[in-house]
Amino acid sequence: MGEIRLMKGNEALAEAMIRAGCDAYFGYPITPQSEVIEYLSREAPKKSKMVVLQAESELGAINMIYGAAGCGKRVMTTSSSPGISLMQEGLSYIASAQLPCLVANINRGGPGLGTIQPSQSDYMQAVKGGGHGDYHLIVLAPYSVQEMVDFVKIGFELAEKYRNPVMILADGAIGQMMEKVELFDFIERNQEAPEWATVGRRPGKDRVFITSLFIQPEKMEEVNKILQAKYREVEKKEVRYQQLNIEDAEYLLTGYGLGARICMKAMEIGREKGYKIGLIRPITLYPFPYNVYNELAPKIKGILDVEMNAGQMLEDVKLAVDGKTTVKFYGRMGGMIPTPEEIIESFENHFIYGGKNV
Amino acid sequence: MSEIPTIEINKETIIKPENLVYKPPKTLFDTPMHYCPGCGHSTVHKIFMEVVEEMGIENDIIGVAPVGCSVFAYYYMNVDMQEAAHGRACAVATGIKRVLPDKFVFTYQGDGDFAAIGTAESIHAANRGENFLVIFINNAVYGMTSGQMAPTTLYDMVSTTTPYGRDPKIHGHPFKITDLIAQLPGAVYVTRQSVHTTANVRKAKKALRKALEIQKLNLGFQLVEIVSNCPSNWRMTPLESLKFIEEQMLPFYPLGDLKVPEGI
Structure with a gap:
C-alpha cells in the first residue's frame, strides 16, 4: 500500500508528477490551479531533479513543453480554461509533431475571463480537437483527488505509448477540494532518449528533426492518415468508464x-x-x-x-x-x-x- | 609575352582533390536551397554551420527553426533541429536547453518571428538569461509572405502593407529590439553584424563563434543580429540590395557589439 495523505486535488496532482518522474514542468499561474506550480516550486527541488519554470505566459509554457518533449523528456503543464485556450496553438503543433506530453485543465466557468468557479464548459475544446487541424488529445476525466493522482501516471504512459498529448480534464472543485489519497511510489524511469528525440546527433546515425510542417499536400495527407490510424487504435484499446x-x-x-x-x-x-x-x-x-x-x-x-x-x-x-x-x-x-x-x-x-x- | 598554357578544364579536373580550394562544411546538407538569388540567409547558414564544424560540436547542438523564409533551415543544417510555431522559437529553445543544459542550443529567426509575434518569448528568454544563441536575421521585410511591413521596416520604406512608405503615425516605429535586449541583465552577448561584404561575412562568423564560446561558459543569453537583404521583396537586384544595406539599413542599424561579457 502506498503512502496515505490528506491532500488538495491540485497538490496531489503535483505530488504525483514528482513521483511519476516528470522531468520538466512549465506553467503560468491561473486560478483555480496555481497551487500546482507553487507546490512543485516548493517540493520538487527536495525530491527530484525536475525542471520547474514559471513561463511568461501559457503560450510560452506550451512551447517550452514542445521543446522539452522533443528531447524525449517526460513533461507536463497545467492551466485553467482561459490559459488552456492560449495553449491550443501549441497543442495542435504537439499533436502534429507527435510529441508526448501531459496537460491538466482545471476547468473554470466561461466564456471569456468568466469566473474562477468550477465548470465543465471545456469539454468540446478538450475532446474534439481545440486547436486547428484534425487531431485529438487523449482526455482523462478524474472525479476524485485519488484520480488526480492515478491519472498522472496513466496519462504519461498513454502519452508516451501513442506519442500524443494527453489531457487531464478536471474542474476547479476537484482541484481545490481535499480528500484522502493513496500515493504511488516514486517511479524509476529509463532515461535513454527515444530515437525520434532531438538530443544532438548520434554518431553513425542520421540527425533528427521534429516538425509539423508538411508543405506537400500528399505528405500532409499521409501524416493525417498516420494520426487517424493512431486515433482508431486509441479508440479500440483505451476506452475507460x-x-x-x-x-x-x-x-x-x-x-x-x-x-x-x-x-x-x-x-x-x-x-x-x-x-x-x-x-x-x-x-x-x-x-x-x-x-x-x-x-x-x-x-x-x-x-x-x-x-x-x-x-x-x-x-x-x-x-x-x-x-x-x-x-x-x-x-x-x-x-x-x-x-x-x-x-x-x-x-x-x-x-x-x-x-x-x- | 610568355605563352599561357592551355589547360583542358572540365568537371572531372575541377573536382580532383588537388584542385579543390573550397568545400562546404559537412554540417550543411548538399542540397539546393530555396532562398532567392542574392539572399543573405544562405551565407549565414553556411558560416554558422562552418563554426559548428570547426568547434566540433555537430553532435552536441540542437537548433530551432522559425516560421518565415528560413522555415526550412532544418533541411539545410545537418544537426538535430525542431521546427517551432511562429514566434515561439525562444520558448521552444528554453524547453530544450532546460532539459539538456550540456548541449548547445540555438534559434534562427527572422524579424517577424523574433521581434513581432514572438516579442514576449524573445524578451523573456533574454531576461531570464537562458543560455542559448539567437541568430536574428533582420531584412526589414516579411519575405515568405511576400513583402509586408516588418517590425524593423525603416521609416519611409515601401512594403506591400506600407505602399506609401512607413509612416510612424500610422505604422509605428522601426523596432530596435537588439538595443532593447542589450539593456537586459540576462543577455550577456549582444552584437549586430551583416553579411553584405566579404569583410562583414568574416566578422559575422567570428561573432557567431564568440557567441557559442560564451554559451559554453554558461554565461547567459546570446543575440547575434544580422542585418540582411531581401532583393525579391525590396524589388532590387542583389547588388542594389547590398547597396541599400550600406546606405539605408546600416545608418539606422549600426554594426558592432552592443554588449560583451567582461573578460571575453
Whole structure:
C-alpha cells in the first residue's frame, strides 16, 4: 500500500508528477490551479531533479513543453480554461509533431475571463480537437483527488505509448477540494532518449528533426492518415468508464468528473424513492465509451445527462445511443454546481411526470 | 609575352582533390536551397554551420527553426533541429536547453518571428538569461509572405502593407529590439553584424563563434543580429540590395557589439 495523505486535488496532482518522474514542468499561474506550480516550486527541488519554470505566459509554457518533449523528456503543464485556450496553438503543433506530453485543465466557468468557479464548459475544446487541424488529445476525466493522482501516471504512459498529448480534464472543485489519497511510489524511469528525440546527433546515425510542417499536400495527407490510424487504435484499446447499478437499471444518469460524482448521490436518493437508476461515468472522454451506451440503450427507458455546462457531452451521449432511447439533459453553467436534489427533480420531471413540469 | 598554357578544364579536373580550394562544411546538407538569388540567409547558414564544424560540436547542438523564409533551415543544417510555431522559437529553445543544459542550443529567426509575434518569448528568454544563441536575421521585410511591413521596416520604406512608405503615425516605429535586449541583465552577448561584404561575412562568423564560446561558459543569453537583404521583396537586384544595406539599413542599424561579457 502506498503512502496515505490528506491532500488538495491540485497538490496531489503535483505530488504525483514528482513521483511519476516528470522531468520538466512549465506553467503560468491561473486560478483555480496555481497551487500546482507553487507546490512543485516548493517540493520538487527536495525530491527530484525536475525542471520547474514559471513561463511568461501559457503560450510560452506550451512551447517550452514542445521543446522539452522533443528531447524525449517526460513533461507536463497545467492551466485553467482561459490559459488552456492560449495553449491550443501549441497543442495542435504537439499533436502534429507527435510529441508526448501531459496537460491538466482545471476547468473554470466561461466564456471569456468568466469566473474562477468550477465548470465543465471545456469539454468540446478538450475532446474534439481545440486547436486547428484534425487531431485529438487523449482526455482523462478524474472525479476524485485519488484520480488526480492515478491519472498522472496513466496519462504519461498513454502519452508516451501513442506519442500524443494527453489531457487531464478536471474542474476547479476537484482541484481545490481535499480528500484522502493513496500515493504511488516514486517511479524509476529509463532515461535513454527515444530515437525520434532531438538530443544532438548520434554518431553513425542520421540527425533528427521534429516538425509539423508538411508543405506537400500528399505528405500532409499521409501524416493525417498516420494520426487517424493512431486515433482508431486509441479508440479500440483505451476506452475507460465506470458503471454502477446497471443490472436492474431502467434509467441511467450519466456525467463525467464532478458531474458524475454528484449523480452518484442523486442515484442513491432516486433509488431510495424506488426509481431503478444506474449510472455511466466515462473516464476517457476521448476515446468516448460509445459502445457502452449503445449496448445498454435498448433496455433503458431514458438517460439523464448531467453536466456543469450547457450540454456538451450530451452530443456524444446522443451519438452513442443512436436513437435507441430518450436522452434528456440537466446542466448548470457559469461556475454553478448542481445539487443531487436538483438532479432528481429534473429526472422526475422528465421521466416520471412525463416532462409536464420541465 | 610568355605563352599561357592551355589547360583542358572540365568537371572531372575541377573536382580532383588537388584542385579543390573550397568545400562546404559537412554540417550543411548538399542540397539546393530555396532562398532567392542574392539572399543573405544562405551565407549565414553556411558560416554558422562552418563554426559548428570547426568547434566540433555537430553532435552536441540542437537548433530551432522559425516560421518565415528560413522555415526550412532544418533541411539545410545537418544537426538535430525542431521546427517551432511562429514566434515561439525562444520558448521552444528554453524547453530544450532546460532539459539538456550540456548541449548547445540555438534559434534562427527572422524579424517577424523574433521581434513581432514572438516579442514576449524573445524578451523573456533574454531576461531570464537562458543560455542559448539567437541568430536574428533582420531584412526589414516579411519575405515568405511576400513583402509586408516588418517590425524593423525603416521609416519611409515601401512594403506591400506600407505602399506609401512607413509612416510612424500610422505604422509605428522601426523596432530596435537588439538595443532593447542589450539593456537586459540576462543577455550577456549582444552584437549586430551583416553579411553584405566579404569583410562583414568574416566578422559575422567570428561573432557567431564568440557567441557559442560564451554559451559554453554558461554565461547567459546570446543575440547575434544580422542585418540582411531581401532583393525579391525590396524589388532590387542583389547588388542594389547590398547597396541599400550600406546606405539605408546600416545608418539606422549600426554594426558592432552592443554588449560583451567582461573578460571575453
